[in-house]
Every structure is written in C-alpha cells, then in structure tokens.
Amino acid sequence: MNLDLAHFTPFASLAGGLMIGAAAALLVLCNGRVAGISGIVGTLLQGARTEPGGRAWRVAFVAGLAAAPWLWRLVFGAGSAGLSPTIAASPATLIVAGLLVGLGTRYGSGCTSGHGVCGIARGSLRSFAATGVFMAAGFVTVYAVRHLAGG
Template identity: 55%
Template sequence: MSIDFAHFTPGAALVGGLIIGLAAAVLVLGAGRIAGISGIVGGLLLRPRGDMDWRIAFLVGLMGAPVIAALLGHPVVPEIVAGWGEVLAAGFLVGIGTRYAGGCTSGHGVCGLSRGSVRSLVATLTFMTAGIATVYVVRHVVGG
C-alpha cells in the first residue's frame, strides 16, 4: 500500500471535519434536528408544514459551498470514472441502504456516534465494511 502524498491533505481534512462537526452541533443544539442528508432530503419530499425552511437552507448551503470555493479560486472538480448507468445504480443502492439503515453516513457516522447510539455504531461499521469490501473487489477481483 502506498500513500498518494500529492493528494494527502490532513490539514484541509481536519478543518473540513471540524466544520461538519460544528454544523451538526449547531443544528442539533439550536433546532433539535439531526444533520443526516437522507432525512433532510426525505423531509423535503414529504413537504411537512413549517419544516421546510431549515431543510432548504441546509441544502442551499451544502450546494453553495463549491460555488463559493470556485469564486475564491479553489474550484472543486470531481472526477467520476464511471458511466451514467453505474452512477444511477450506485445512487439507487445507496438510497435503499439509507432506508434499511434508518439514515445515512452523515446521520449515523457524525451525529449518531457523537450521541453514543449503538444503532449508529452498527450502521457505521456496516457502511465502512461494505465500502472496504467494495473497493477491494473492484480493485483486486474485477479490475485486476
């Protein structure tokens, strides 16, 4: 195993993690809401009365961050090495997984673990194990 030091950015990762943790803490302490993306988007689809504004603001902030980064001279240009079929299938599978797990990686991994939730611990371990297994299979079984 080798580390790609050209793309190894522990400082930026630390700052990003602190910002995510701060945002999750502000949302739970200020509004009593969990910063889980699947729950936020799912709530938008259900259109609950009086519960739309904070969800829309959260998503606008989430999607606006790359725009602000680009305006500051740090454009975010993701490289996706998959076709549309693969991307759609992956998104569909992630959607199914979040329904079965009762939340997504941000809800369980950031918010649930910080609250000491055993259910979130099991869900996060499952997410991580599935991700590690998928990368191994794709890199060493299918691709290699």
C-alpha cells in the same frame, strides 16, 4: 499500498471535518434536529408536513450543501484542495450507485451523516453498528471493484 502525496490533504480534510462537526452541533443545539442528510432530503422530496418553519430550514440546509463547493471555488480558486475530482465511472454506474446508497439509507434508517457524525457523537449503539456496516460495505465494494473485477 501507495500513498498519493500529491493529493494528500490532511489540513483541508481536518478543516472540512471540523466544519461538518460544527454544522451538526449547531443544528442540534439551535434547532434540536440531527443533521442526517437522507432524512432532511427525504422529508423535502416526500412533501411531508413538518413543524412550522421546518421546510425552510431543510431547504436552507440542502442549498448550503449544494452551494459550499461553489463558494469554496470562488474564494480559494478552482484547483485548491483537490476540488477538481475525476470520477472514473460511467453515468449508468453512478446512477446505480446512487440508487443503492438511497436504498441503504432506508434500510439503515439513516445515512453516514446521521449515524456516523451525529449518532456516534451521541453514543448511540445503533449508530455505531450502522456506521460499522456502512464502512464494511464500502471496504468490500472497493476491494471487489478494484481487485476482483480487474479495476
């Protein structure tokens, strides 16, 4: 195993983790809601009826997620902290991967943000189990794609 020191960004990663944790904590403290992205987006896409103002905060939350990389780029520049990723996958592979992730969030009753960030912070045993399964599936997938499939 080789560590790619050119792309090793512990301070940017720590800052990102702290911001995610702070955003999740603020949402639960101010709004009483868990920052589970799949639940937030799913509610918007289904057009489900929500509490008064429920649609507005969800739209603002998703808009903030979409705007964050652009804001970072505007403030810190295009090449900062690995903001120009290269994805070595075809569009078809990305679509299939996205669909599989969506399917997994339905079966797992949530995503890594809801279970891994918020659920574990609340001490939820179900979230510990779900996050362990998410991580194990990711490890197995990377190993299979990179080592068994000749990637």
